[in-house]
Amino acid sequence: MNNTDFFDFPLARREKLYGTVWLLFETLLFSRILQFLNSLLPTPLPQAEINFLFFIVNFAAVAFILREYLMDQLRLIPETISRIIMTVIVGFLAYFMANILVSSLLLELDPSFASINDDAVSDLVAENFPLMFFGTxxxxxxAEECLFRGVVFRGLYDRSPALAWVVSVLLFAAVHILGYIGTASPLRLLLCLIQYLPAGVCLAASYRLSGSLLSPILIHAAVNLVGMIAMR
Structure with missing residues (x-):
């Protein structure tokens, strides 16, 4: 492994700052603002379309804020392509193996366990498959890999590798359950949080090992593709 690929392409200070601010805004406020604005329309948009609008704006904001970092990542691809391919294959398989183990454990703890987020996404897929497919x-x-593996994981790694791992993995898991706080039991929220831990670990590891953000992006896309096909 060539460590310089990972360490030679840090985010600029302003990218870390603006990226962090956007991540907090996107996680805590943006969805609520969209829902409020939608409620003011004479004919509110369907939830799948609101969700897609969230995806589009989030993608555009992240691409603009991290444009220099993303250009560095694109220039890096030719010299890291072999490691990208290897880490994508290994990371994808590792994710599904870990997910099977964790899912089995969760079902042992709660035989009726089902992911709240998966249920919500399934409803949106049934409402508008093309939009959800493209967005997801x-x-x-x-967008998520730029924020969680770029801004959070890479942004913290130089200061403390251990902190980068813990914060990025837990934050990635937490963001998938925050919207359901107050509507689901604490136990179910905890189990859903645990369900997302393998993904955070595998995605961060693929970035660290390959040195390229393209690795976790491709793994994330492949995992979501499998999920979309299963929901179809």
């Missing part, structure tokens, strides 16, 4: 398989992996 193309837009979401790029």
């Amino acid at each position: 398989v193309i837009l979401v992996p790029i």
